[in-house]
Amino acid sequence: xxxxxxxxxNGLAMGSLLFAIALGLSLVFGMMDxxxxxxxxVYLVGAYVAVALVADGxxxxxxxxxxxxxxxAGAVLGGGLAALTRAIPHHLDQALLTLGVALTVAxxxxxAFGNEVHSIAAPAAVAGSVTVAGExxxxxxxxxxxxxxxLAVAVYVLVERSQLGSVIRATVADRPMVSALGINTGRVLxxxxxxxxxxxxxxxxxxxxxxxxxxGLDERVLLLALVVVVIGGLGSVRGALLGALVIGQVQAVGAxxxxxxxxxxxxxxxxxxxxxxxxxxxxxAGTAVRV
Amino acid sequence: MGIxxxxxxxxxxxxxxxxxTAAALALAGCGGSxxxxxxxxxxxxxxxxxxxxxxxxxxxxxxQEMRAGFQLYLDQHGGKLGxxxxxxxxxxxxxxxxxxxxxxxxxxxxxxxxxxxxxxxSATALGLRDFFDESKKLLVIANAGADAITGARKSDYxxxxxxxxGAVAATLGPEVAKEVKGKVYLIAPDYAAGKEMVAGxxxxxxxxxxxxxxxxFTPFGTTQDFQPYLSTIRGSGAKAVWSFYSGAEAVGFVKQxxxxxxxxxxxxxxxxxxxEGGVLDAQGRDAIKVKTSLHYSTELDNPRNKEFVAxxxxxxxxxxxxxxxxxxxxxxxLDKALAKASDTSAPELVKALNGIGPIDSPRGQWxxxxxxxxxxxxxxxxxxxSGGTFVNAITGELG
Numbered sequence: 001x002x003x004x005x006x007x008x009x010n011g012l013a014m015g016s017l018l019f020a021i022a023l024g025l026s027l028v029f030g031m032m033d034x035x036x037x038x039x040x041x042v043y044l045v046g047a048y049v050a051v052a053l054v055a056d057g058x059x060x061x062x063x064x065x066x067x068x069x070x071x072x073a074g075a076v077l078g079g080g081l082a083a084l085t086r087a088i089p090h091h092l093d094q095a096l097l098t099l100g101v102a103l104t105v106a107x108x109x110x111x112a113f114g115n116e117v118h119s120i121a122a123p124a125a126v127a128g129s130v131t132v133a134g135e136x137x138x139x140x141x142x143x144x145x146x147x148x149x150x151l152a153v154a155v156y157v158l159v160e161r162s163q164l165g166s167v168i169r170a171t172v173a174d175r176p177m178v179s180a181l182g183i184n185t186g187r188v189l190x191x192x193x194x195x196x197x198x199x200x201x202x203x204x205x206x207x208x209x210x211x212x213x214x215x216g217l218d219e220r221v222l223l224l225a226l227v228v229v230v231i232g233g234l235g236s237v238r239g240a241l242l243g244a245l246v247i248g249q250v251q252a253v254g255a256x257x258x259x260x261x262x263x264x265x266x267x268x269x270x271x272x273x274x275x276x277x278x279x280x281x282x283x284x285a286g287t288a289v290r291v
Numbered sequence: 292m293g294i295x296x297x298x299x300x301x302x303x304x305x306x307x308x309x310x311x312t313a314a315a316l317a318l319a320g321c322g323g324s325x326x327x328x329x330x331x332x333x334x335x336x337x338x339x340x341x342x343x344x345x346x347x348x349x350x351x352x353x354x355q356e357m358r359a360g361f362q363l364y365l366d367q368h369g370g371k372l373g374x375x376x377x378x379x380x381x382x383x384x385x386x387x388x389x390x391x392x393x394x395x396x397x398x399x400x401x402x403x404x405x406x407x408x409x410x411x412x413s414a415t416a417l418g419l420r421d422f423f424d425e426s427k428k429l430l431v432i433a434n435a436g437a438d439a440i441t442g443a444r445k446s447d448y449x450x451x452x453x454x455x456x457g458a459v460a461a462t463l464g465p466e467v468a469k470e471v472k473g474k475v476y477l478i479a480p481d482y483a484a485g486k487e488m489v490a491g492x493x494x495x496x497x498x499x500x501x502x503x504x505x506x507x508f509t510p511f512g513t514t515q516d517f518q519p520y521l522s523t524i525r526g527s528g529a530k531a532v533w534s535f536y537s538g539a540e541a542v543g544f545v546k547q548x549x550x551x552x553x554x555x556x557x558x559x560x561x562x563x564x565x566x567e568g569g570v571l572d573a574q575g576r577d578a579i580k581v582k583t584s585l586h587y588s589t590e591l592d593n594p595r596n597k598e599f600v601a602x603x604x605x606x607x608x609x610x611x612x613x614x615x616x617x618x619x620x621x622x623x624x625l626d627k628a629l630a631k632a633s634d635t636s637a638p639e640l641v642k643a644l645n646g647i648g649p650i651d652s653p654r655g656q657w658x659x660x661x662x663x664x665x666x667x668x669x670x671x672x673x674x675x676x677s678g679g680t681f682v683n684a685i686t687g688e689l690g
Contacts, residue, residue: 003522010518115351116569117539119546129552135522136552211515212573214539216349220513256519263510 002133007256008249009132013141013210015248016148020203021221022228023155023240024078024196030235030284031172032189034085037098040222041105042077042197046070046204047213048109051118054208063123063205070201077105078197082190102218110215120208140209147206151199152241159237168192172235172284227266231273233280242281337375338635340625341382341404343395343415348386349512349538350411352569353614357409357433359607360615364622367602372622373629380404384415391415392422399428405635406431408621411614413437413456413484416449423448429637433621434614438487441664447641450663452624453617454586456484457491459562460535462669462689463584464495467560473530474504475560478520480540481508488535488562496533504529514540517547525553532557537564542573549577558582563683566674568612571681578674578681586667587613587654588683599653611653620652 025039053066081101085094121127122140129136159165170178171188179185204213211217224247232243247266254265261268273281342361344354358381370377380402382394391412396419398404406429410416416435423430424446432440432449436456440449467475477493479485485508493503504527507520524532532553536544541564548554554577563585564570566578589600589610599619603611611619624647629635631643649658657667672683 003519003526006522007519010516014516110351115349115355117542117573119542119573119575121575129550135525136550138550212539212542214349215351220515252516252519255514255516256522259507259509259520263513 002135004253004256005133006135006137007252009137009145010141011248011250011252012148012245013144013248014251015245016144016151017203017207017210018224018228018247019148019241019244020151020206021200022225022232022244023237024193024199025225026229026232026240027168027172027192027235027237028196029229031168031175031192032082032085033089033091034082034193035091035095035098036081036085036193037095037222038077038081038102038105039098039197039200039225040218040220041102041109042074042200043204043207043221044106044109044213044218045073045077046201047120047208047211047217048113048118048204049073049201050120050205050208051113051213054120054123054205055118058121058123060123060125067202067205070205071198074198074201075194077201078194079190081197082193086186086189102222106215106218113213115215117212117214119212120205122209144206144210155237169284224266227270229280230270231280233277233283235284236280236282239280239282239284246281337377338372338406338629339378339380339402339404340372341380341395341398341402341407343382343384343391343398343407343409345385345391345411346381346383348390350384350386353411353434354384354409356568356612356614357411357618359603360611360618361408361433361622363603363606363615364619364626366606368626372626373631375629375635384409384411387412388414388418392418395419395430396422399423399426405429406625406637406640408625409433409618410435413440416440417444420444420446420449427637429640431621431624433617436484436487438491441660441662445662448637450624450644450659452621452665454667455664456487458664459584459586459669460488460491461495463533463560463562463671464492464497464501465499466584466671466687466689467531467533468496468499468501471501471531471558474502474528475531475533476504476524476527476529477506477533478524479508479535480511480514482511485511485535492533492535512540515543517544518551521547521551521553524557525551529557531560533560534565535562537567538570541565541570545574545581546577554580560584563588563613563672566672566683568614571674571683575681576676579676581674582686583672583674583683584669584689585613585672585683586657586665586669587616588670588672588685590672590682590684591654591670592685593653593655595651596653613654616653620650620654620657623650623652 021043028034028036049070050066054063088094126139126143129138159168167183167188171185175185228243228247231246232239250265250269255262344357345351346354365377382398384391384394392415395407398407408431410432411434413435416432417437430449432451434453436454438455438457441451477489479489509520548559559581561583563583565583566581571578600611627647628640628643632639649656655668657665660666669689670685671687671689673686674681675684
């Protein structure tokens with residue numbers, strides 16, 4: 001039983017990271033109708049920012065600096081992507097464009113950092129382990145869970161309870177109406193795109209001590225994020241959170257219970273959700289009725 | 292266009308989900324495809340050697356190390372092997388047989404290479420086997436470890452300067468059986484090499500009186516979180532763990548082995564790829580005390596190796612790896628064979644290879660067996676810290 005408890009804890013840690021990654025993807029798709037396949041590449045940029053700045057460990061201050069630098073890099077990339085995709089209305093064209101950006105960014109990173117696997121050390125202060133339910137568990141992962149919780153609350157308050165949030169939600173639901181009310185939806189869109197990308201890059205730094213950085217990681221992360229968005233429903237904060245938690249648990253507990261099937265359990269979960277709730281578990285209120 | 296028009300008729304939210312799902316599935320399907328690249332050009336030298344190495348994809352670091360090893364031997368011998376000027380043509384093996392097999396065929400048919408050297412991926416090696424066997428061209432494999440290449444599917448025209456999976460794993464079995472008082476847990480990725488490694492180790496380990504606590508194969512290439520498996524291992528009461536991983540998985544496994552508190556209590560053993568080259572750099576101190584079996588380490592104490600390590604460092608700026616040595620030795624083998632053969636046709640080269648005798652290598656002396664596989668000394672290695680970096684110190688020889 002203790003084993004499964006630790007697995008669930010681990011699922012929470014992965015879920016927290018997935019939430020940070022998938023949130024931007026979900027909001028951008030729900031709001032701008034842009035399928036951003038460069039989202040994984042933005043994550044990888046964050047991971048390599050950590051490689052460049054943190055590398056062999058160091059203090060908490062350096063790690064925080066890496067987080068801030070990654071957020072800035074992510075925001076810039078997100079803004080650029082928003083500008084690029086704005087003129088293109090079709091999903092397929094957007095997918096091709098952002099895929100091209102993703103390939104270019106990934107190749108540039110591999111030119112700059114090489115193809116080796118890089119590991120990123122957790123800050124020395126939190127690099128140790130504690131005993132949870134009789135098993136050793138890394139402190140850093142507990143902090144990641146904490147970060148996920150804080151992020152969830154903060155984003156919930158921002159999007160569901162603040163005035164800026166109501167503008168964002170309204171833009172997801174009905175963009176022409178919001179602009180008819182005199183609000184510059186373009187600015188909202190770029191802001192959300194940039195913030196989502198910044199969050200993905202930050203997740204790249206935070207996931208560094210767990211997943212490291214290497215070529216190809218961007219594709220795996222993007223894949224997980226897409227599955228999270230499909231399960232959770234488009235354009236919804238709560239959906240992204242639920243989807244991330246579900247996938248985190250399916251991965252961790254699934255691997256503990258039926259390791260033989262671990263590699264495709266998340267796709268089975270996705271297929272099941274698509275069968276029963278094609279719009280996702282918690283789609284944004286507006287999109288469910290919009291045709 | 293059918294799919295697109297059907298897509299555009301769907302209600303919008305459904306359409307969005309469909310696109311997303313399609314994107315997710317497409318991503319799941321395509322691993323690391325890659326573009327081909329080659330040197331090309333007309334011949335200016337006597338013998339053309341085709342290097343088939345991964346220049347892109349997950350194995351790219353290995354490709355770089357192998358190319359550096361081969362090139363170092365050429366540089367040390369004035370660009371000549373067996374007295375003949377060598378022209379090297381390189382092709383990208385990519386991440387698997389879908390790119391590697393056509394690239395290998397192109398080296399022979401289009402670039403007219405006399406001999407092809409390299410091949411990291413076992414599936415690529417096996418995919419090329421019939422082509423080389425039937426077109427009677429020489430292939431010197433400098434990595435791919437599948438047992439079948441020099442076993443059930445052996446060919447007159449295919450020789451291997453590296454290792455076979457079963458052998459490199461089996462050599463550690465008796466040692467672990469002797470050192471560990473209690474059962475040992477086996478864990479490896481779920482693909483051909485993982486299965487061969489586990490089978491090889493298990494056979495020699497059990498023959499030496501060892502007992503297996505459990506055996507687990509993890510999804511290959513997608514496992515990032517080893518916690519569930521590590522918890523199972525802890526629950527099994529195993530006194531030690533034997534594991535085969537390489538590349539990113541080796542980094543993840545060894546680091547998490549430490550994070551989840553197994554290192555220090557439960558000794559970790561495995562084939563040397565668990566802690567080789569760039570992998571060990573990324574693992575750092577988390578790999579200390581991991582014991583592995585391999586046919587090479589930079590720490591080997593013989594004059595030939597000292598000279599090789601110094602020359603390699605001077606040229607590349609990094610210490611060599613087992614992969615560099617395997618390619619270096621492939622050049623040494625060709626050097627001897629070309630010197631012996633009366634002409635450069637494949638049958639003559641094969642005849643020369645059959646009587647080539649022992650190779651004096653940085654890894655120690657080795658020779659080809661009747662199956663065209665290497666017969667070599669394996670070493671017991673232990674990760675130790677040495678002046679700020681981490682190395683695989685040699686702690687013994689394995690039978």
